[in-house]
Amino acid sequence: MTDSDKPSSISSPDDAGERVARGRLFVFAGPSGVGKDTLIRELVGRWPFYLSVSATTRQPRPGEVDGRDYIFLTDEEFTTWVEEERFLEWARFSDHRYGTPREAVEQQLAAGVDVLVEIEVQGAMQVKAVAPEAIFIFVEPPSLEELEARLVRRGDTDDMEARLERARVEMEMADEFDHRVVNEVLSDAVAGLLSVVARPEGSQNDQPAD
Ligand code: 5GP
Numbered sequence: 001m002t003d004s005d006k007p008s009s010i011s012s013p014d015d016a017g018e019r020v021a022r023g024r025l026f027v028f029a030g031p032s033g034v035g036k037d038t039l040i041r042e043l044v045g046r047w048p049f050y051l052s053v054s055a056t057t058r059q060p061r062p063g064e065v066d067g068r069d070y071i072f073l074t075d076e077e078f079t080t081w082v083e084e085e086r087f088l089e090w091a092r093f094s095d096h097r098y099g100t101p102r103e104a105v106e107q108q109l110a111a112g113v114d115v116l117v118e119i120e121v122q123g124a125m126q127v128k129a130v131a132p133e134a135i136f137i138f139v140e141p142p143s144l145e146e147l148e149a150r151l152v153r154r155g156d157t158d159d160m161e162a163r164l165e166r167a168r169v170e171m172e173m174a175d176e177f178d179h180r181v182v183n184e185v186l187s188d189a190v191a192g193l194l195s196v197v198a199r200p201e202g203s204q205n206d207q208p209a210d
Contacts, residue, residue: 020111021112022110023050023108023110023112023114023115024109024114024115024134024135025105025115025127025134025135026114026115026116026117026134026135026137026197027117027119027135027137028040028116028118028119029118029119029120029121029123029136029137029138029170030138030141030183031141031163031167032093032151032156032163032166032167033141033147033150033154033156033163033167034140034147034167035183035186036118036139037118038186039139039181039189039190039193040116042186042190043116043190043193043194043197046190047197047198048114049113049114049116050104050108050113050114050116051115051116051118052105052115052116053067053068053069053070053071053101054070054099054100054117054119055071055072055073055087055099055100056072056073056096056097056098056099057072057073057074057096057098058070058072058094058096058098078090081101086101086102087101087102088100088102088117088130089124089127089130090126091119091120091123091126093120093166094159094162094163098119098123100119100123105117114197120166121170121173121176124136125173125176136176136179137177137178137180137181137196138174138176138179138180138181139180139181139182139183140171140174140180140181140182141167141183141184142183144164144168147164147167148164151163151164179192179196181193181196
């Protein structure tokens with residue numbers, strides 16, 4: 001059985017009208033600063049997918065747009081979303097909370113669209129518990145020293161020690177993932193990712209479900 005044949009536990013197809021083969025759920029994790037955003041930008045146009053927009057309680061960084069980069073929520077709003085079970089998963093990171101809104105992910109999967117969620121490792125493990133059929137990809141830096149250098153280059157030095165400690169913990173979880181991609185040479189990492197997301201020939205979306 002390939003990843004794409006496995007049944008999904010997130011939601012079932014709509015029985016009314018035509019049945020659409022479900023999209024596949026990809027979970028993309030790896031330490032902060034490893035270059036996940038750059039890699040995702042490289043995938044645009046080479047693979048049709050929906051990128052989940054997370055909610056967070058952190059403040060927007062310069063240039064970030066509400067609803068595009070993140071859904072920026074107050075602490076109270078985030079708590080309400082948790083209580084209303086609107087998150088597929090959520091986790092704390094650097095004194096803030098981050099979560100994947102469930103509804104958009106489910107809608108896209110049901111419409112047959114592949115979905116990519118870019119989250120930290122704790123959240124990825126939660127997704128594994130509710131959607132074990134998802135495909136888990138861990139992006140790692142060539143080394144922790146290189147990761148630190150990248151965080152410095154992007155000016156992300158505020159809570160550097162905490163981020164590096166977190167990175168160490170995250171890298172210890174890498175074995176839990178289906179695929180590992182080292183982001184050293186960008187083009188190699190992109191090629192590695194494309195080979196993971198490529199739809200196997202004869203997979204569910206090449207033919208009608210049922
Ligand atoms: P940043 O504040 O740098 O944008 O993100 C910090 C960390 O939060 C990154 O490792 C990122 O992958 C993670 N993150 C972003 N959105 C989510 C989410 O919806 N859920 C979880 N669990 N982590 C997220």
